[in-house]
Amino acid sequence: xxxxxxxxxxxxxxxxxxxxxxxxxxxxxxxxxxxxxxxxxxxxxxxxxxxxxxxxxxxxxxxxxxxxxxxxxxxxxxxxxxxxxxxxxxxxxxxxxxxxxxxxxxxxxxxxxxxxxxxxxxxxxxxxxxxxxxxxxxxxxxxxxxxxxxxxxxxxxxxxxxxxxxxxxxxxxxxxxxxxxxxxxxxxxxxxxxxxxxxxxxxxxxxxxxxxxxxxxxxxxxxxxxxxxxxxxxxx
Amino acid sequence: xxxxxxxxxxxxxxxxxxxxxxxxxxxxxxxxxxxxxxxxxxxxxxxxxxxxxxxxxxxxxxxxxxxxxxxxxxxxxxxxxxxxxxxxxxxxxxxxxxxxxxxxxxxxxxxxxxxxxxxxxxxxxxxxxxxxxxxxxxxxxxxxxxxxxxxxxxxxxxxxxxxxxxxxxxxxxxxxxxxxxxxxxxxxxxxxxxxxxxxxxxxxxxxxxxxxxxxxxxxxxxxxxxxxxxxxxxxx
DNA sequence: TCGCTGCTGCCAGAATCTGACAGCAGGTCC
DNA sequence: GGACCTGCTGTCAGATTCTGGCAGCAGCGA
Numbered sequence: 001x002x003x004x005x006x007x008x009x010x011x012x013x014x015x016x017x018x019x020x021x022x023x024x025x026x027x028x029x030x031x032x033x034x035x036x037x038x039x040x041x042x043x044x045x046x047x048x049x050x051x052x053x054x055x056x057x058x059x060x061x062x063x064x065x066x067x068x069x070x071x072x073x074x075x076x077x078x079x080x081x082x083x084x085x086x087x088x089x090x091x092x093x094x095x096x097x098x099x100x101x102x103x104x105x106x107x108x109x110x111x112x113x114x115x116x117x118x119x120x121x122x123x124x125x126x127x128x129x130x131x132x133x134x135x136x137x138x139x140x141x142x143x144x145x146x147x148x149x150x151x152x153x154x155x156x157x158x159x160x161x162x163x164x165x166x167x168x169x170x171x172x173x174x175x176x177x178x179x180x181x182x183x184x185x186x187x188x189x190x191x192x193x194x195x196x197x198x199x200x201x202x203x204x205x206x207x208x209x210x211x212x213x214x215x216x217x218x219x220x221x222x223x224x225x226x227x228x229x230x231x232x233x234x235x236x
Numbered sequence: 237x238x239x240x241x242x243x244x245x246x247x248x249x250x251x252x253x254x255x256x257x258x259x260x261x262x263x264x265x266x267x268x269x270x271x272x273x274x275x276x277x278x279x280x281x282x283x284x285x286x287x288x289x290x291x292x293x294x295x296x297x298x299x300x301x302x303x304x305x306x307x308x309x310x311x312x313x314x315x316x317x318x319x320x321x322x323x324x325x326x327x328x329x330x331x332x333x334x335x336x337x338x339x340x341x342x343x344x345x346x347x348x349x350x351x352x353x354x355x356x357x358x359x360x361x362x363x364x365x366x367x368x369x370x371x372x373x374x375x376x377x378x379x380x381x382x383x384x385x386x387x388x389x390x391x392x393x394x395x396x397x398x399x400x401x402x403x404x405x406x407x408x409x410x411x412x413x414x415x416x417x418x419x420x421x422x423x424x425x426x427x428x429x430x431x432x433x434x435x436x437x438x439x440x441x442x443x444x445x446x447x448x449x450x451x452x453x454x455x456x457x458x459x460x461x462x463x464x465x466x467x468x469x470x471x472x
Numbered sequence: 473t474c475g476c477t478g479c480t481g482c483c484a485g486a487a488t489c490t491g492a493c494a495g496c497a498g499g500t501c502c
Numbered sequence: 503g504g505a506c507c508t509g510c511t512g513t514c515a516g517a518t519t520c521t522g523g524c525a526g527c528a529g530c531g532a
Contacts, residue, residue: 003488003520004240004305012347022477033522038479048307055478056530065308065353068345069240071284072301074381075334076341082409083319083335098311099319105312109304111248117301120449122380124417126410144358145310173318174362175411181360213356239489239519258508269491274510291509292499 003040004068006030010040011049011066020058048105082123089125090173094138133178133195137171139203140180140195144168149208150182153200154193165204166191169212170219183208183215190219240304242266246276247285247302256294284341318359325361326409330374369414369431373407375439376416376431380404385444386418389436390429401440402427405448406455419444419451426455 001009013029014021027037041059045051050062072080087099107115135152143150150168155161166182178195237245249265250257263273277295281287286298308316323335343351371388379386386404391397402418414431 007305008347012349015349023479024477035523036521039520042479047305050307050309053478054530055528056476058477063310065310065313065346065350067303067306067308067342069243069283069305070303070341070345071286072303072338072341073286073334074299074301075331075377076338077301078377079323079331079335080316080320080338082331083321083323084316085319086322086409087315087319095311095315095318098309099315102308102312102316105306105308106303109306110301111244113248113251114301116449120452122406122448122452123377124406124408126408126415128411141311141314141359170358170360172360172362173322175364179362212358213352216356216358259510260508271492272490275489278510289509290499291497292507294508 006032007040007044007047008066008068010037011044011061014051014059014061015063017060020054020060022058023053026059077118078121078123081118081121082125085123085125089128091128091133092137092141092178094136095141133198135195135198135201137178137195139201140168140171143203144171144212147207147210147212149185149204149206151200151202151204152193152198155197155199164193166193167208167210167215169215181216181219183210190222242268243276243280243283244302244304246273247280247297250287250295250297251299253296256290256296258294259289262295313354314357314359317354317357318361321359321361325364327364327369328373328377328414330372331377369434371431371434371437373414373431375437376404376407379439380407380448383443383446383448385421385440385442387436387438387440388429388434391433391435400429402429403444403446403451405451417452417455419446426458 009030010026013026023034023037023041027034030037030040032040041051041053049066050064051059052062053059081103084099084103088096088103090096090099103118107118110118140150142148147167147169149165151163151165153161154164165185166180167185168180168182170181172179172181172192180193180195180198182191182193183189184191245266246262249262259270259273259277263270266273266276268276277287277289285302286300287295288298289295317339320335320339324332324339326332326335339354343354346354376386378384383403383405385401387399387401389397390400401421402416403421404416404418406417408415408417408428416429416431416434418427418429419425420427
């Protein structure tokens with residue numbers, strides 16, 4: 001196995017563990033000595049991987065994605081830059097910042113000439129006109145990532161308010177509004193919720209009992225089937 | 237110099253040349269023997285770099301970006317995926333395809349677990365409702381990249397049509413429309429053109445005499461200055 | 473205090489990379 | 503056709519890098 005492949009493997013193994021893992025364990029897993037493992041960890045850290053080691057405990061990898069060397073065509077990089085610029089203009093500030101960070105991260109590792117090309121990518125995104133929602137969508141995204149139940153107050157199209165406890169699994173971005181898709185515990189059905197009609201968002205910390213991938217798949221199947229209605233806007 | 241850094245350098249040098257470069261030249265440039273150069277080229281090709289070698293001529297790199305190993309946080313990868321999904325829904329088919337390709341390329345090099353996470357990134361983009369423009373925006377983007385003059389027929393808000401020859405340097409994406417920003421040769425001023433009002437697009441193949449970066453900068457300065465009007469919609 | 477762990481320096485052996493040479497194939501130019 | 507340039511592959515010895523084992527220091531918790 002080549003060294004670069006081994007490094008990717010190492011990240012992968014670290015990623016599987018939430019608790020700290022000892023260097024000894026990691027070294028056994030990838031089949032090298034403990035000494036080489038320390039060198040590999042140092043190399044990965046040098047490449048920007050957020051690996052933290054603590055004496056007496058072990059190593060933890062902050063959640064993240066490791067990409068190997070990659071080649072993009074001009075149009076592909078244009079697409080990525082344009083897309084990230086669009087995200088960078090979203091009202092969801094944390095996500096917008098992440099998009100900007102990602103672009104900066106890519107630019108940082110590029111040679112000067114390529115960086116200039118990136119800056120000069122002349123695809124622009126117009127300003128957004130609609131009002132931002134009152135809630136922090138970052139909380140919704142976090143709840144989706146962690147598969148946690150979410151409580152909030154919802155005001156439907158008619159103006160009637162209701163308290164909700166849901167299992168969120170997707171967030172859809174439309175031109176004007178953002179919509180959370182979730183399984184509603186009270187109604188026992190899929191519902192979608194416009195972000196600008198939600199308030200009093202509260203993460204419960206309680207893990208919901210299904211996988212978000214499975215729920216997404218089921219919801220999509222419901223959308224395709226002609227005899228079903230899929231998710232309804234949460235008025236009922 | 238480490239081998240990986242050398243490979244990045246090699247791509248960079250190849251990128252500077254539009255004409256084929258001989259292996260001998262490249263080998264001298266990065267300070268290795270011709271034999272090692274062949275090995276490096278093979279390695280790069282193995283990593284997906286579109287380098288083409290022809291006997292009697294030399295090497296050419298198709299336009300593209302090489303990224304070294306890179307680490308992204310969860311939110312950063314969410315932002316990139318969401319952005320690319322948005323681009324993938326643009327009416328500009330070539331750009332949309334490029335966005336899809338870029339995502340596929342990223343997914344292809346990831347270990348299974350990470351790929352699943354990527355697929356399951358539950359940020360969705362809603363469908364686009366507005367009508368697509370009649371022209372192929374890919375031609376506009378190509379003209380911008382190559383800094384070539386562009387001819388077309390423009391129908392302004394009042395319905396009056398006029399023939400135009402412009403120096404395009406930017407393309408702006410709004411919710412409903414896409415707008416090309418260019419220097420208009422006839423009016424001798426910056427103008428912007430709604431893509432849905434353009435027709436009969438024709439690349440001239442003639443390079444315009446300024447750099448697109450410089451024009452973009454000047455145009456932006458015009459937008460900021462309160463006493464100037466920046467680009468006007470091309471009615472005059 | 474002890475045990476566990478991260479981390480670094482050192483050094484010899486293993487693995488890889490590199491350069492030189494030879495040879496073949498495909499193109500251009502005369 | 504012939505001379506020449508170039509890409510590409512095989513082989514092999516020497517240079518370089520990587521690796522594993524050992525020793526030692528430091529931080530943390532019991």
